[in-house]
Amino acid sequence: MKLHIRNQADELIRELANYIQSVAQEAIASHGQFNFVLSGGSSPRRLYELLSSADYKDKIDWKNTYFFFGDERFVPENDEERNSLMAKKALFDPLKIPDSHIFKVDTTGSPEEAAKNYFATLSKHFKQNPIQFDLILLGLGDDAHTASLFPSTSVLEEKEATIRSVYLKDKDVYRITMTAPLINQAKHLAFLVFGKDKAEAVAHVLEGTVGSEHHFPARLIRPQTAENQWFMDAEASSLLKNR
Ligand code: 6PG
Numbered sequence: 001m002k003l004h005i006r007n008q009a010d011e012l013i014r015e016l017a018n019y020i021q022s023v024a025q026e027a028i029a030s031h032g033q034f035n036f037v038l039s040g041g042s043s044p045r046r047l048y049e050l051l052s053s054a055d056y057k058d059k060i061d062w063k064n065t066y067f068f069f070g071d072e073r074f075v076p077e078n079d080e081e082r083n084s085l086m087a088k089k090a091l092f093d094p095l096k097i098p099d100s101h102i103f104k105v106d107t108t109g110s111p112e113e114a115a116k117n118y119f120a121t122l123s124k125h126f127k128q129n130p131i132q133f134d135l136i137l138l139g140l141g142d143d144a145h146t147a148s149l150f151p152s153t154s155v156l157e158e159k160e161a162t163i164r165s166v167y168l169k170d171k172d173v174y175r176i177t178m179t180a181p182l183i184n185q186a187k188h189l190a191f192l193v194f195g196k197d198k199a200e201a202v203a204h205v206l207e208g209t210v211g212s213e214h215h216f217p218a219r220l221i222r223p224q225t226a227e228n229q230w231f232m233d234a235e236a237s238s239l240l241k242n243r
Contacts, residue, residue, distance in 0.1 A: 001228040001229075002228070002229050003232065003237065003240075003243055004016070004019075004229065004230065004232070005232050005233070005234060005237045005243055006231075006232075006233060006234070007233065007234045008233070009046070009194055009233055010046075012194070012231055012232070013046055013047045013050050013192075013231075014050065015231065016190060016192060016231045017047065017050050017051055017055075017056055019229065019231075020036075020051065020060070020190075021056065021059050021060055023134060023135045023187075023188050024036070024060045024061065024134070024135075026134075027135075027187070028061050028064045028065075032064060033064055033066055034060070034061070034064060034065040034066070034134050034135075035066050035068065035125075035133045035134045035135075036065055036066065036067055036068070036133070036134060036137075037067075037068045037070045037133045037136040037137060037178070038067060038068070038070065038083065038087050038091075038137055039070050039071075039139045040070070040071060040072070040073070040083030040086070040139070041083070041141075042086075043139050043192050043193065043194055044137060044139065044192055045086060045090050047137075047192060048086075048087060048090035049090045049091075049094075051095075052090065052091050052094035052095045053094075057094070057095060062095050062097060065097075065101065066101050066102075066103065066125065067087070067091075067092070067097065067101060067102045067103065068103045068133065069083055069084060069087075069103070069104065070136055070137070070138060070147040070177070070178050070183065071083070071147040071148035071175055071177040071178065072104070072105035072114075072175070072176045073175060074107050074111050074114060074165065074173065074175060074176060075107065075173075076107065077107065084102075084104045103118075103121055103122070103125065106118070107176070110165075111165035111167070111174040111176065112165050114165060114176050115162075115163045115165040115176050116163075118163045118176060119162050119163040122163070130185065131161065131182060131185070132185050132186060134186070134187050134188060135186065135187070135188040135189070135190065136178075136183055136189050136190075137190055137191075137192060138183070138190070138192070138218075139191070139192060139193065140191055140193045140198055140201055140202065140205070140218055141198075141201065142198055142200070142201050143201065144204055144205050144216035144217060144218050144219075145217050146218040146221060147178055147183065148166055148168075148175035148176070148177035149179075149180060149217040149218070149220060150166065150168060150175075150217065151214060151215055151216070151217055152214055152215075153166050153217075154166075155177060155179060156180070156213060156217055156220065158180065158181065160179060160182075161179060161182035161184075161185055162179050162181075162182060163176060163178060163179070164176075164177060164179055180217075180220035180221060183221055183223075184220075184221065184222060184223045184224055185223075185224055186223060186226055187225065188226050188227075188229070189226045189227075189228050189229065190229040190230075190231060191218075191221075191229070191230045191232075192231045192232075193230065193231070193232045193233075193236040194232070194233050194235070195233065195235050195236055196238065198235075198236045199235060199236055199237070199238045199239045201216070201218070202230075202232065202237060202239065202240065203239035204219075205219050206230070206240060207240060207241055207242065
């Protein structure tokens with residue numbers, strides 16, 4: 001695991017953008033594609049805006065980049081809660097990414113169908129080979145969830161590298177999420193975490209000795225080959241002993 005800690009959020013997202021640029025270059029050189037999984041929530045918005053800005057838009061070979069989502073809220077495509085809508089506004093539209101390079105979750109059927117169909121879409125893209133993304137971006141909730149792997153949900157037990165629907169009782173909403181085994185087979189993984197309200201969750205996940213993965217699901221992210229990269233500001237990392 002590698003920690004990247006910066007005082008200023010802008011410095012942090014620039015360091016992550018440079019990391020993304022290097023992973024993209026390596027991926028396209030080795031197999032002609034950069035299969036890039038985006039995280040949702042609010043943290044990555046400024047990163048996406050930086051990637052589509054004049055500073056980066058010509059530094060990455062976007063025409064060989066394919067976009068996926070680590071999780072999605074089970075709401076209509078044009079709903080403000082959609083992770084794909086935030087990415088569309090901050091990244092896809094400014095870069096004029098063609099729809100053929102964007103793999104969104106289809107939420108027109110049931111949650112189970114959305115999960116099944118998304119997995120089928122991924123399998124087709126990877127030509128039925130193991131689904132191994134070049135980079136998966138992840139966020140962290142203040143309850144130590146990542147993607148839509150929330151505390152005390154049955155999806156945490158999932159041993160298959162697949163896509164599952166999960167019902168969040170307290171929010172009365174469904175989510176569609178990559179399972180931990182699917183995330184763990186990625187070539188590269190990067191968490192992006194800002195702010196003091198995440199500090200406890202960060203400490204529990206990275207240095208915690210109490211509780212289990214059921215309480216702190218991001219502990220499940222133990223990649224097979226990738227090195228976990230954590231991009232954090234000073235506040236989010238403030239409770240870490242070793243930083
Ligand atoms: C989502 C995300 C989720 C997110 C964390 C952090 O769909 O919400 O994928 O895992 O990364 O909840 O969200 P913030 O960046 O908004 O704090």
